[in-house]
Amino acid sequence: MQIQVKCNCGDQSCPEWAVVEMQGVVEVQPSFQDRLQNLEIGCLCRTSSQDFTFTVGYHELTGSRMLLKKPLLVLKKKRAIDPNEPSNPNSSRVELEIVGVIHHRVLFKTRPQALISSVQLQVKEKAGNLSSVIQ
Numbered sequence: 001m002q003i004q005v006k007c008n009c010g011d012q013s014c015p016e017w018a019v020v021e022m023q024g025v026v027e028v029q030p031s032f033q034d035r036l037q038n039l040e041i042g043c044l045c046r047t048s049s050q051d052f053t054f055t056v057g058y059h060e061l062t063g064s065r066m067l068l069k070k071p072l073l074v075l076k077k078k079r080a081i082d083p084n085e086p087s088n089p090n091s092s093r094v095e096l097e098i099v100g101v102i103h104h105r106v107l108f109k110t111r112p113q114a115l116i117s118s119v120q121l122q123v124k125e126k127a128g129n130l131s132s133v134i135q
Contacts, residue, residue, distance in 0.1 A: 014098055014099075014100055014101045015099070015100040015101070016100065016101060016102075016103065017074055017100040017101065017102045018065075018102060018103075018104045018105060018106055019068075019072075019102055019104075019105040019106070020044070020054070020105070020106050020108070021105050021106065021107045021108065022054075022061065022108045023108070023109060026041060026056070041056060042054055042055050042056035042057070043055045044106075049065075050064055050065045051063070051064055051065075052064070052065065052106050052108075054108055055115070056112070058114060058115045058116040059112035059113065059114060059115065060112060060113050060115055061108040061110065061112045061113075062108070062110060062113075063106050063107050063108035063109070063110075064106070064107060065104050065105070065106055065107075066104065066105050066106075066107050067103065067104055068102065068103060068104060068105060071101055071102060071103050072101070072102040073098055073100075073101060073102075074098070074099040074100040074101070074102065075096040075097065075098060075099065076096065076097045076099050077094060077095075077096060078094070078095045078096070078097055079093070079094060079095075080093055080094075080095045
């Protein structure tokens with residue numbers, strides 16, 4: 001079977017994508033098990049040209065951008081009608097359209113830091129300042 005790959009965006013102008021790689025498992029709450037499409041997991045932010053942070057709930061991961069040895073293509077499968085037999089609907093062929101190219105990955109390989117502990121320290125400090133004002 002021959003599969004044709006088409007790129008409609010021109011030479012060297014395909015959208016740039018990246019792979020986000022994490023260690024471990026992202027567990028979804030039972031109330032969201034049936035509605036995973038368009039579910040927001042967290043906030044991915046770039047801190048510098050090579051460093052990223054990913055905040056999930058009360059946890060923050062730090063990662064870095066790494067170059068892939070070989071680029072990957074993001075493809076979309078399309079069915080096209082065979083021009084030799086346009087009257088036969090079963091004679092369709094498969095075409096792959098290039099959606100994007102992946103040259104980099106963002107790797108999060110360290111354990112997440114808990115953000116809730118730093119918030120509690122600030123609350124305790126504020127409570128201490130209030131008690132000195134009251135006395």
